[in-house]
Amino acid sequence: MSEKDIVNGISPPPLGLTTEEASSRLAVHGANEIAMATGREWVRILLAQFASPLVLILLGAAAVSYLLGEHVDAVVIVAIVVSNALLGFIQEYGAQRSLRALRRFVTRTARVKRDGKRVELPVAQLVPGDLVELEVGDLVPADLALYTADDLSLDESTLTGESAPVVKAKGDAAQMGTAVVSGYGTGTVTATGHSTVLGRTAALLTQKPEATDFEQGIRRFSDFLVRIILLLTAFVFLANAGLGKGWFESFLFAVALAVGITPEVLPAIITIALARGARRMGRDEVVVKRLMSVEDLGNVDILCCDKTGTLTEGVFSLDGFVDIDGNPDEGVLICGALAGAAGQGIPEEGAANPTDRATWASESLGRCREQLGAYRILDRNAFDFRRRRSSSLVTNGQQTTLLVKGAPESVLDVCTTANGSGSSEVIGPEVRRRIEEMVAQYEKAGRRVLAVAERPFDGKETTESDEAGLTLRGLLLYHDPPKPEAGEALAQLDRLGVGIRILTGDSATVAREICREVGLTLVEHRIVTGDELAAASDSELRKLALTYTVFARVSPEQKHRLVGALREAGHVVGFLGDGVNDAPALRAADIGISVDSGTDVAKEAADVVLLRKSLAVLARGIIEGRKTFANITKYILNTVSANFGNMITVAASSLFLRFIPLLPSQILLNNFLSDFPMIMVAGDRVDREMLQRPRRWQIGAIGRFMVVFGLLSVAFDLILIVGLLRLWRAEAPLFRTAWFVESACSEMIVTFAIRTRLPAFRSLPSRGLLLCSTIALMVAVGLPYTSLGQDLFLLVPLPRGMLLFVFGILVLYFLTAEVLKRPFFRHFEL
Secondary structure (H helix, E strand, O other), rough: OOHHHHHHOOOOOOEEEEEHHHHHHHHHHOOOOOOOOOOOOOHHHHOOOOHHHHHHHHHHHHHHHHHHHOHHHHHHHHHHHHHHHHHHHHHHHHHHHHHHHOOOOOEEEEEEEEEEEEEEEEHOOOOOOOOOEEOOOOOOOOOEEEEEEEEEEOOOOOHHHHOOOEEOOOOEOOOOOOEEEEEEEEEEEEEEHOOOOOHHOOOHHHHOOOOOHHHHHHHHHHHHHHHHHHHHHHHHHHHHOOOOOHHHHHHHHHHHHHHOOOOOOOOHHHHHHHHHHHHHHHHHOEOOOOOOHHHHHHHHHHHOOOOOOEEEEOOOOOEEEOOOOOOOOHHHHHHHHHHHOOOOOOOOOOOOOOOOOOOHHHHHHHHOHHHHHOEEEEEEEEOOOOOOOOEEEOOOOOOOOEEEEEHHHHHOOOEEEEEOOOOOEEHHHHHHHHHHHHHHHHHOEEEEEEEEEEEEEEOOOOOOOHHOOOOEEEEEEEOOOOHHHHHHHHHHHHHOOEEEEEOOOOOOHHHHHHHHHHHHOHHHOEEHHHHHHHHOOOOHHHHHHHOOEEEEEOOHHHHHHHHHHHHHOOOOEEEEEOOOHHHOOOOOHHHEEEOOOOOHHHHHHHHHHEOOOHHHHHHHHHHHHHHHHHHHHHHHHHHHHHHHHHHHHHHHHHOOOOOOOOOOOHHHHHHHHHHHHHHHHHHHOHHHHHHHOOOOOHHHHHHHHHHHHHHHHHHHHHHHHHHHHHOOOOOOOHHHHHHHHHHHHHHHHHHHHOOOOOHHHHHHOOHHHHHHHHHHHHHHHHHHHHHHHHHHOOOOOOOOOHHHHHHHHHHHHHHHHHHHHHHHHHHOOO
C-alpha cells in the first residue's frame, strides 16, 4: 500500500506504521505542531517600550530641540528614554522566555498503533498514516479520516463557531483541535501541523481572550491616571507659557512633567511580577497558560472542585463484585468488564475510565481471561451524563447479550427483574428498596458502586433506546481512599480565606463519608443533590450555592450554573476540573484550573494546569498569586504618590519662580533613577498578613493614597524650597540640583516605609530591592560632583550645609510617612 493511499484515508495498515516508517515520514512532514502565539517576538516587545504617547512626544521634542541647536538636551532626553525602554525590554523579554519554558511542562499525547502495538506518544510525533484512537475527552490530534466511528460526535466550535456536537460516521473527516464529546473511534492521519485545517486557520485560536478581573483593574487605574495627567499638564503648560517663560520651553517642561507622573514602567513591572510568580508556581507544579492568571489565582475566594482525585487519591481499586444478595459473583465482574470495554475489542492495555482501569487491572479479572476471550464486542452505546450509564452488545458465538453498566439508580430505572443467588424476581417497590439499602450501606463505607444489568438481544447493532427491560445482575464496588494531605490542604485554604464547594457526580452518601474522613464540615449537615438543583430557580440556586459546600450527583450543566451563580454574587471563582464534562464550568469560572493528567479538552479550557492534582499544590499557587498582587500594588502606591507630589510641587513652584524649577532632562533622569530600583519590587518579600485573604483593586483607595502621601511629599518639598530660597538664596543651578537630589532620594527612601503595613524594621525588603536602591541613591547624590552630571544635566556640587539640610528633610519625611501609614492602612482597604 502506498503512502498516498494511507494519507487519503483509503485504509490504514492493520498493525499501524512501523517505527522506521514513522521516522522517515516525520523527517518529510515535520513535527505535528502549530506555532501558536505563546508570547510576543523580541522586536515587538522592544517596540512596545516606545508605544506610549508620552514617550513619542518626548522623542519628537528631542528632535525639535536638536533642530533648534539644543543638542545636549536632545541627546540627554533620547538617552534616558532609550535606557528606560531597554530596562523594561530586558526584564519583559526574560519574563516571556520563562513563561514559554514553563508551558512545555503541559503535555499532550495520543494513542497510536505502532509496530502492531497500542502506544501513547506525544502529539508532535504523529505523521500521516498513523492509526489514532479517539475517546471522550480527547482533542483530535491531527486531521483524520475516520476508520471506525461508534456513537462518535465532535465539538467543532473551535473551527466553525457552532456549539452543537456533530455526529461522525466511518469515512468522515475529523479535524485537528476539535473535541470528542461522545463515543469512540479510530482514524488515519491525513495531515499534520500547518497542513491541517486548523494549521491553515490558526489565527482563530489567537483571538484576544476576555479581560480578567486584574486586567479590568489595571484599565480602571490607567483611565484614572490619564485624567489627572491631562488636567495638570495642560494647566502647567498654559500657565508657564502665559507667564512669559517661552512656549517651547513650557511645552518641553509640561511633557517632561507628564512623563514624571506616569508610571511608564508599570507594564514591565506587571509582566516581571507575573512572570516571577509563574516561575515560582512552576517550581510548585503549577503551570500558567495565561500570564494574567497568576494574579487572578491569588484573588480566588471560592474554589469549586470535584471529590475524586482532589480529596481522594483518584486511583480506584476494585473492592468487590456481588449479586443482589451480597454474595461474590464472577459473572457480575465479567459482565461489568465487557460493558465498559473501549473500542471494538477488549482493551488489553486498559481503558481511559478510572473504574474501567481498576476493573481490568484487578487480579480477580485476570483469573477470568479465558472466559473473557470467548466474547466479542459488536456495538456499544457510550456513557453520557444524561443517562449516567453505558452499554455494550457482546456475543460468544452462541448468544448475543446487551450489557449495561452505570450509576445504580440509573440502571435500576431500566430494569424489570433482578437475579439473586439462583433465583430471579420482579423489581417491585420492596425489592427496589432492599437493593437501594444495600447500595447505601456500601456507599456509607466509602465505596463507589456501579450496577450491572443484561438482557438477551437480537441483532448486531444497538441504540440507547434498547436499554430497557433489563435484568439486574449485581454490583461492582470500588475504593478510592482519601489523600493523607487533604485535611491539612482544606485547612490551609480556609486560613487563606478561600471557601470550598465540592461538586461531585458521586452519591450524597459517598460524598458525606469522604468529607467526614478529611474533616470537611457540612453546613447544616446537608448535601445538596442534583435533583434539587434541577428543580431550583436561578435565585434559589444562587442561595444554595452561597450557603452549602457539598453538591452530589451534579451534571455538567449544573456545575456551570453553580459557578455562574457564585460569580454573579460577586465572588472570584476558581474551578478545578479534569474531565470533558468540566469544560463548560472551566470556561465560566474566573480562573479555570485543570491537571496534566486530565483530558485534552479540560486542559485547553483551563487557564492554569497543575502537574499534580492536589489542593496543597493549588494553595501554594494561590499564595504566589497574592504575592504578585501585593508587589504590583507596592509599585503603584509608591510611584503614583511620589510622582503626584513632585508634579504638584513643580507645577506650583513654576508659577512663582523666575525660572523653571527642573529642566526636562533632570525630570527624566529623576524618573529613571527612581524606576531603576522599582524593577526589584516585583520580587520583593511580602508580609504574611498580605497573604491571609484575597484582595482586589480598589481604585478609590489608591486615589486617596495618592493624594494623602502625595501631599505629604509636597509638604516636605515646600520645606526644601523655603530653605533654599531663604537660607541660601539659591539661584537656578543650585536650586535645581538640591531639588533633584531630594526628589530622587525621597521616592526611593519612602519605598521602605510604604512597602509594608508593619513597622519598617519588622519587614525586611529583598536583597535586590535593597541593593538597587543603594546604587540609585549613590548615583543621585554623587552625580552633581561628576563631569557627566555637570555637563549633561547642568547639575552643580552642593555645599556641605545644604547637603545636610536635604538629608535632614529625607529623614523627617521617612519618619512621618512611617507614622502616617498606620492610621491610613487601618481605615482604608487597598
